[in-house]
Amino acid sequence: MMTEADYYALFEAYAHGELAGPARANLEARLAADSVLALRYADFTEMTGTLRAYGQRQQARQQLRGIHAAMLAADAPEEIALPASKLTHSVNPMLHISRTERKLREFWSGHRATVGVAASVAVMAVFATLLGLDLWKTARTQPAMYGYQVLRREMDKLKRNQRALTQTIITQGPAPTPAVNTGKFSGTGFALTSEGYLVTSYHVIQGADSVLVEGHDKQRYHAEPVYSDLKHDLAILRITDKKFNGFGRLPYAIKSGQADLGERVYTLGYPREDVVYGEGSLSARSGFEGDTAFYQVSIPVNPGNSGGPLLDERGNLIGVVSGRQNDAQGAAFATKSSYLVRLVDSLDAAKPAAPYHLPRYGQLAGTGRPQQLKKLQDYVFVVKVFE
Amino acid sequence: MSRGNTTSSSLTPTDDALIAAIRGGDERALAHLYRLHWPMVSHFVLQNSGSEDDAQDVYQEGVMVFYEKVRDGSLELSCQIKTYLYAVCRRLWLKRLTSKSRFGVRLLDDEEHGPYLNTGAEEDLLAAEEQDRRFATMSEALNHLGEPCRSLLEGFYLLDKSMQDLTAEFGYTNADNAKNQKYKCLVRLKKLFFTHYKEESI
Numbered sequence: 158m159m160t161e162a163d164y165y166a167l168f169e170a171y172a173h174g175e176l177a178g179p180a181r182a183n184l185e186a187r188l189a190a191d192s193v194l195a196l197r198y199a200d201f202t203e204m205t206g207t208l209r210a211y212g213q214r215q216q217a218r219q220q221l222r223g224i225h226a227a228m229l230a231a232d233a234p235e236e237i238a239l240p241a242s243k244l245t246h247s248v249n250p251m252l253h254i255s256r257t258e259r260k261l262r263e264f265w266s267g268h269r270a271t272v273g274v275a276a277s278v279a280v281m282a283v284f285a286t287l288l289g290l291d292l293w294k295t296a297r298t299q300p301a302m303y304g305y306q307v308l309r310r311e312m313d314k315l316k317r318n319q320r321a322l323t324q325t326i327i328t329q330g331p332a333p334t335p336a337v338n339t340g341k342f343s344g345t346g347f348a349l350t351s352e353g354y355l356v357t358s359y360h361v362i363q364g365a366d367s368v369l370v371e372g373h374d375k376q377r378y379h380a381e382p383v384y385s386d387l388k389h390d391l392a393i394l395r396i397t398d399k400k401f402n403g404f405g406r407l408p409y410a411i412k413s414g415q416a417d418l419g420e421r422v423y424t425l426g427y428p429r430e431d432v433v434y435g436e437g438s439l440s441a442r443s444g445f446e447g448d449t450a451f452y453q454v455s456i457p458v459n460p461g462n463s464g465g466p467l468l469d470e471r472g473n474l475i476g477v478v479s480g481r482q483n484d485a486q487g488a489a490f491a492t493k494s495s496y497l498v499r500l501v502d503s504l505d506a507a508k509p510a511a512p513y514h515l516p517r518y519g520q521l522a523g524t525g526r527p528q529q530l531k532k533l534q535d536y537v538f539v540v541k542v543f544e
Numbered sequence: 545m546s547r548g549n550t551t552s553s554s555l556t557p558t559d560d561a562l563i564a565a566i567r568g569g570d571e572r573a574l575a576h577l578y579r580l581h582w583p584m585v586s587h588f589v590l591q592n593s594g595s596e597d598d599a600q601d602v603y604q605e606g607v608m609v610f611y612e613k614v615r616d617g618s619l620e621l622s623c624q625i626k627t628y629l630y631a632v633c634r635r636l637w638l639k640r641l642t643s644k645s646r647f648g649v650r651l652l653d654d655e656e657h658g659p660y661l662n663t664g665a666e667e668d669l670l671a672a673e674e675q676d677r678r679f680a681t682m683s684e685a686l687n688h689l690g691e692p693c694r695s696l697l698e699g700f701y702l703l704d705k706s707m708q709d710l711t712a713e714f715g716y717t718n719a720d721n722a723k724n725q726k727y728k729c730l731v732r733l734k735k736l737f738f739t740h741y742k743e744e745s746i
Contacts, residue, residue, distance in 0.1 A: 162727035169727075204734055205701065211679050212702030217611055221604045224575045228582065259596070266590050 161197070168201045305445050305490075307360040307390075307480045309344045309542075310428065310461035345426040345465035345478070346370060346394065346540040349411075349501070350513050351404045353396040356497060357464030357540045358479050359385045362392050370396065370538040373432060380540075384504055389450050389496045390479045392464075393504070394540070408532040409466070409474050410519035413498040416475040418442060422454055424478055424491075425530065426465035427539040434530060435462070437487070439475075444490040445482060451490045452476050458489040464540060467491045472521025472529055559625045566614045578607055581626055585633045594637065602640070606633040609672045631665035685736035693729035700726060 170176050171184055188195050254262065265272075344361030348354070355370060362368055368380045378396045385392040416422070416439055423436040437456035444451020454467065458481055467476035476491030501513050521529045565573035582603060589599035606629055613619035621628060686694050692714055699705045699713070707719050707726075716722040 161731045162724065165727040165730050166723065200734060200738065201730075204730070204737055207678055207682050207737075208697065208701035210675075211682050212698075212704070213615075214608070214612070214679060215702065217608060218604065220571065220574070221578065221607055221611075224578045225582075225600060225604065227575070228579050263590060263595065267593055 164194075164197060165201060168198055169205075172202070172205075304483050304485075305480055306460075306483050307358070308428075308458055308460050308463035308478065309342045309358070309361045310459075310463075311342055341544050342542045343427065343461055344463040344540045344542070345461065346538045347425075347464075347466040347474075348404045348407055348536040348538075349393065349497075350515060351407060352514065353401055353403065354383070354513060355380060355394040355396065355538065355540075356466075356477060357392050357394060358477060358492075359387055359390045359392040360479075361464050361540055362394070362542055364544055365542040367543045368394060369541040369543070370394070371541065372538050373534045384500070386496075386500055389492050389500075391477060391492055391497060391500060393500070404536060406520075407516040407536060408520045408529075409468060409472050409536075410516050411498055412469070412473040412475050412494050415442065415493065415495065416452065416469055420475075421470050422456065422467055422475065423526070424456055424458070424462065424465045424467050425533060425537045426458070426462035426478065427537075428459035428461035432534050432537060433462075437489075440488070445480070448490075450496055451479065451492055454489050454491055455487045456489050457487065462489075466533075466537065467494075468521075468529075468533075471523075472519045472533075559621070562625065563614055563619070563621070566611065567617065574607075574611065577625065581629050584626065584630060588630070588634065589637055592637065592641065594641075598637070598640070602633050602636045605636050609668055612672070612675075613668060628665060632669060635665055635669055682737060685733055688736050689729065689733055693725075693732060696722075696726055697729055697733060 167176075167184065171181065176184065188198055342361065344357055346355045346357035346361075349356045362382050362385070365382065368382065369377055370380050371377045378398045378401055380394040380396050383393045383395045418439055418441070420439045421436070422439050423434065426433055426435065435456040435458060437454050439452055440455045441453035443449050444453055452467070452475070454476075456467075456478075458465075458478055462478050463480070465478040466474050467478055469475050474497075475494050477494070477497065478489065478491045480490050482488040482490070498515070501515060505513050521532065562573055562577055566577065585603040585606065586596070586599040589602055590596070594602070609632055610619070610625070610629060686698065689697070696710060696714060699710050700707070705713075707722060710716075710726075711719045711722040714722065714725075716725065
């Protein structure tokens with residue numbers, strides 16, 4: 158009886174073709190007849206085949222590893238001439254990448270999406286912040302009303318004019334006067350009481366460090382803001398100079414009621430160096446976007462007119478010029494004098510250092526317009542603001 | 545594009561020459577092939593969140609599939625070697641990624657490699673997986689076999705040493721003794737191998 162090991166010896170000899178003719182024929186006959194033996198032979202061939210293939214694979218793997226190592230080692234891939242082939246050129250040249258660059262590339266390919274998202278978030282955050290800051294600033298500095306223009310005047314133009322003026326003076330000979338520090342903004346103001354209180358628009362003195370008022374006779378006084386009413390665009394100033402000794406009796410009265418539609422009204426103001434007269438009529442009893450604290454008047458006004466007095470035909474003060482509408486023709490706005498009276502009353506109740514004595518009766522009624530203006534212009538001032 | 549009708553037209557003469565050389569056992573041809581397509585596969589793997597080492601593993605696996613098919617002579621190439629290798633490696637990497645990731649995987653493909661589904665890579669890979677399993681079982685069985693059987697069989701079948709060398713190495717008195725020992729070892733290996741292998745296939 159043959160053991161399994163003996164059969165294996167036989168099988169191996171058969172597979173290598175080392176069996177002699179009769180023995181070979183004998184085995185083949187037995188393999189054909191005996192299914193157990195045939196199965197055993199099949200197992201044997203499968204196993205040895207697998208063993209050999211396994212060995213081959215390990216060798217091949219080793220070989221590939223060697224090739225890879227050689228490829229990495231050789232910086233310049235050498236041309237390999239294949240026998241009987243036209244492979245004389247490298248079809249796909251290797252990219253030579255430094256170690257750091259490879260690291261960077263790996264990082265980039267791994268985190269591309271994250272980096273992109275982060276970058277876009279950052280960009281959006283930056284722009285949102287900038288935009289937000291800008292909006293916030295504009296909302297703070299200006300009454301956020303589109304189409305509404307406040308009428309204070311920037312003094313850069315003035316400066317330029319003055320420089321041109323000094324230039325002409327120099328060329329004409331006499332020694333130049335020392336340049337006066339002109340303000341950054343200017344507006345108009347007028348006397349409220351004979352004790353030295355003045356009224357102007359709030360936006361004229363907004364952000365002011367110091368305020369200077371200058372009259373028709375070029376007399377200058379320092380003034381300080383006493384009270385301001387942001388909502389109705391009103392500000393009250395007080396002259397602080399020692400040498401100042403009162404305005405005397407004011408020629409106009411302040412009207413505490415409302416004026417009527419269609420009344421002839423006029424104003425005096427300083428949109429430029431000289432005092433300018435403007436005339437029109439009261440066109441509406443509400444202001445920009447229906448604000449009932451304001452009148453609409455049809456007086457042509459310009460930057461610098463702000464804070465100017467609005468008077469009716471009898472010389473009563475009925476308002477304070479404040480602004481105009483950009484996209485409408487001839488629509489200027491003035492704060493109603495009733496708000497001014499109310500403001501003064503409330504201040505009076507707070508017991509100020511110097512009491513207010515509002516003019517009760519005007520002196521202008523019944524006189525002609527030029528006479529009215531002659532009296533009036535002594536009480537209208539340029540308000541210069543230094544920031 | 546169906547498989548058969550483009551067999552001759554899509555194969556470039558260089559591809560043919562390469563395959564012939566590799567089948568003839570030319571090591572330099574294999575090295576050349578390896579170098580030729582490495583940048584493509586490496587780029588693909590790196591682009592799809594793999595590392596340099598991953599690329600090397602996948603590429604060697606892919607080349608191995610190709611190489612064994614060529615050595616068998618069972619390779620039916622309906623496209624360029626480049627496309628075939630790309631398809632195999634793509635498939636391998638996709639498998640690794642899906643096993644690693646909880647989410648569905650979408651691969652970024654290079655457009656130039658065209659319809660990789662018609663390359664026959666799928667079937668070849670299935671066969672290669674079967675082969676892998678068989679080799680793994682064999683390696684397992686060899687490990688369980690114990691010395692000196694394991695070294696003897698590895699020496700004869702895996703390292704192609706002659707019976708005379710092995711007789712001297714293991715200190716047998718003559719070659720017949722060694723042969724007998726080898727057959728006994730084979731019997732034991734057979735038991736280990738087929739019990740494992742058949743168990744696994746069921």
